[in-house]
Amino acid sequence: MWGRLWISVGWAVVADLGLLSVRNALVLCGPPASSKLVAHALSDTDSRFVQFRRLDAIDRPSLVEQLAHGVIPIVQLDEAERVRVLLSAGLPVTWLAVCLWGAGEVDLRGAEPELFDLSLNTVGLSPDVVAALVVQTAGLEQLPSLSAGVVSRRARRLFGRPRFIGYLQHCGGNEPAALEFYRWNSTTSAAMWELLGYLEIALRNALAARMSDRHRRKRRQGSWLDDPLNELDANSRADIRKARERVVRKSKPASDGQTIAELGFGFWRYLLARRYSSNLWPDLAGAFPNAPDRARETVELPVIQIHHLRNRLAHHERIWTVPLRELHAEMLVLLAYMDEDLRSWVADQSRVIELLRSCPQPLPNP
Numbered sequence: 001m002w003g004r005l006w007i008s009v010g011w012a013v014v015a016d017l018g019l020l021s022v023r024n025a026l027v028l029c030g031p032p033a034s035s036k037l038v039a040h041a042l043s044d045t046d047s048r049f050v051q052f053r054r055l056d057a058i059d060r061p062s063l064v065e066q067l068a069h070g071v072i073p074i075v076q077l078d079e080a081e082r083v084r085v086l087l088s089a090g091l092p093v094t095w096l097a098v099c100l101w102g103a104g105e106v107d108l109r110g111a112e113p114e115l116f117d118l119s120l121n122t123v124g125l126s127p128d129v130v131a132a133l134v135v136q137t138a139g140l141e142q143l144p145s146l147s148a149g150v151v152s153r154r155a156r157r158l159f160g161r162p163r164f165i166g167y168l169q170h171c172g173g174n175e176p177a178a179l180e181f182y183r184w185n186s187t188t189s190a191a192m193w194e195l196l197g198y199l200e201i202a203l204r205n206a207l208a209a210r211m212s213d214r215h216r217r218k219r220r221q222g223s224w225l226d227d228p229l230n231e232l233d234a235n236s237r238a239d240i241r242k243a244r245e246r247v248v249r250k251s252k253p254a255s256d257g258q259t260i261a262e263l264g265f266g267f268w269r270y271l272l273a274r275r276y277s278s279n280l281w282p283d284l285a286g287a288f289p290n291a292p293d294r295a296r297e298t299v300e301l302p303v304i305q306i307h308h309l310r311n312r313l314a315h316h317e318r319i320w321t322v323p324l325r326e327l328h329a330e331m332l333v334l335l336a337y338m339d340e341d342l343r344s345w346v347a348d349q350s351r352v353i354e355l356l357r358s359c360p361q362p363l364p365n366p
Contacts, residue, residue: 024067025093026138027075029083029108030100034122035076038100038134041127044153045135048072063091072138080108083115096138100130155179166318170361181361185320188359189313191351192324196310198346199331203303204268206287206338208260211271214283223256231279239267269307272300288337299337302330323365328352 026042026049028035042049050066052073066073073093077083080099087095099108099116102123108116118137120130153175155164159182167178167185215224222228225240232240243262244254252258271280277296285294292298309327312319328350336343356363 025063025073025075025091026096026098026134027077027083027086028098028100029077029080029116030098030122031102031105032076032078034100034102035078037127038122038130039074039076041131042074042134045128045131046072049074051076060091063093067093080112080115084112087115096134098134098137151179155182163318166321170320177360181320184355184358184360185318186316188324188352188355189316189319191355192309192319192328193313195328195331195346195350195352196306196313198342199306199335200265200268200310202335202338202342203287204260204263204265207268207271207284208256210284210287211280212256214280225256225259231276233270233275236267236270239263265307265310269300269303272296272303274300290340291337299334302334306331306334320359320361320363321365324352324363325356326365328356 028038039049039051043051048071050071050073052063052066052075063073075086077086083097087097096118097116099112099119100122101107101119102121107119107121118134120133122130151158155175155178156168164178164182167181168175171177171181211224220228225244227237227240230237240259240263243259246262247254247258271284274296276284281296285291285296288299305327309319309322312322332343332347332350335346356366
């Protein structure tokens with residue numbers, strides 16, 4: 001006898017999964033309505049499953065032809081005796097016999113323990129879940145692709161039609177290809193986040209250090225975050241106030257370091273704005289000792305583009321429409337402006353270029 005794995009949901013044992021070799025034909029025995037729903041779910045899950053006509057007589061040639069084309073025929077029967085006849089007919093297949101039952105129905109396997117490989121109480125289980133258990137027991141290969149097939153057909157609902165439709169259009173309406181492209185976008189977004197994380201931390205620390213040095217050099221009291229001469233604009237002062245409030249709510253020490261950690265990327269971007277050209281930039285330029293010049297725009301323009309990218313990443317939007325290779329290069333250049341060794345270290349770890357090479361679809365900005 002093969003080993004057995006018992007699967008339970010709640011208090012009820014619903015399945016006895018045999019650890020079987022691969023089965024290439026399936027017979028579902030149970031109420032016709034339940035069998036039909038499960039058969040449809042199996043076909044939706046994996047296109048290899050095809051419903052075979054009800055067998056009043058064994059259609060051996062048709063069955064053999066389907067098997068030759070890699071099809072897994074599904075035979076639906078409603079009596080255990082008919083299952084017995086089918087299994088003993090000597091057909092060139094390896095059957096997986098599944099008994100389906102529910103509330104008020106009989107578990108036929110109880111009376112026919114050697115007839116069925118799998119017995120499923122379908123109460124509380126969706127046809128998709130039942131189909132997944134059947135597929136698992138059948139021992140088919142490439143199980144991840146099965147769930148991918150189901151998800152791809154539901155992607156418009158799961159991920160939102162307006163969001164997913166762009167992927168479908170780019171992939172010519174091919175749902176599995178669109179889902180794979182969606183997965184690639186998510187993986188690449190994560191890789192860009194990694195790089196952006198290094199850049200954001202380095203940028204804020206470099207700018208904060210320059211602001212602190214400037215404040216100290218001008219012999220001002222307190223912290224530069226206090227902005228005693230109102231050199232920052234109203235939005236920046238509001239950002240600092242809110243950051244300090246978040247520090248208090250989190251019961252953290254009311255230090256400059258904690259406040260700086262609460263300031264978003266936008267705060268540091270706008271410190272590089274033209275309005276600060278004459279008062280802050282001459283000091284902030286020192287945060288970029290390796291820049292080719294001291295022009296503010298040399299730093300500000302790529303930071304603006306990266307800020308836009310950060311917003312797309314934060315909202316899980318598609319990023320394959322933007323020039324990723326260019327943005328990746330700009331982030332590394334900005335790191336090099338601050339510290340060339342940091343740039344090299346981050347570049348060695350970056351997965352972005354490899355992911356761009358392996359993109360499953362042509363990109364508008366290759």
